[in-house]
Amino acid sequence: xxxxxxxxxxxxxxxxxxxxxxxxxxxxxxxxxxxxxxxxxxxxxxxxxxxxxxxxxxxxxxxxxxxxxxxxxxxxxxxxxxxxxxxxxxxxxxxxxxxxxxxxxxxxxxxxxxxxxxxxxxxxxxxxxxxxxx
Numbered sequence: 001x002x003x004x005x006x007x008x009x010x011x012x013x014x015x016x017x018x019x020x021x022x023x024x025x026x027x028x029x030x031x032x033x034x035x036x037x038x039x040x041x042x043x044x045x046x047x048x049x050x051x052x053x054x055x056x057x058x059x060x061x062x063x064x065x066x067x068x069x070x071x072x073x074x075x076x077x078x079x080x081x082x083x084x085x086x087x088x089x090x091x092x093x094x095x096x097x098x099x100x101x102x103x104x105x106x107x108x109x110x111x112x113x114x115x116x117x118x119x120x121x122x123x124x125x126x127x128x129x130x131x132x133x134x
Contacts, residue, residue, distance in 0.1 A: 008105065009126055011047035014063075016055050019097045020083040027051040056093040057086025067101045068092045071112035074099070104129060 015030055017023040025033050030052075034043050053061040073092050078084070086093075100113040102125055110129065113122055 003123065004126060007130060009130065011045075013045065013047060013049040014055070014061075015049065015052045016094075016097065017052060018054055018056055018085045021085060022097065023052065054086065056084075056090070057088065060086075064094065067103075067109050067112070068094070070109035071101060074112050074114040074117075102126065102129070105133060 015023050015027075023030075023033075030049055031044070034045060034049070036042075053064070055061065055064040069092070073095075075095050076091075077095070078089055078091075078093070079095055081089070096115050098115045100117070100122060101109055102111040102113070102122070103109050111125060
């Protein structure tokens with residue numbers, strides 16, 4: 001990530017409590033949770049962290065509807081239904097926290113990443129996109 005901190009690239013974080021109810025805090029508590037609990041260690045994000053939204057189900061945010069229509073799903077396994085807190089379940093749903101989308105400067109979604117995608121892969125895609133759009 002440090003390679004990208006002086007570029008036009010940015011991360012946009014959208015907390016969501018639909019995955020195992022792991023993010024129950026209120027919006028105003030999110031930064032303190034990041035700093036002191038998870039990941040902790042005085043972590044302070046260098047990117048915008050928005051208010052909590054739903055990324056799946058009947059109340060999914062329109063941004064995620066757009067992202068999911070624009071980029072095919074990356075993992076055919078839906079996971080443990082007891083830990084997924086939305087309905088209805090769809091094959092295109094975000095599977096777990098930290099699934100990522102790469103969007104260009106024009107707002108066009110380009111790629112979707114599973115939670116297990118190595119950051120080096122994502123970083124290389126970002127650097128390639130910057131060279132192409134540069």
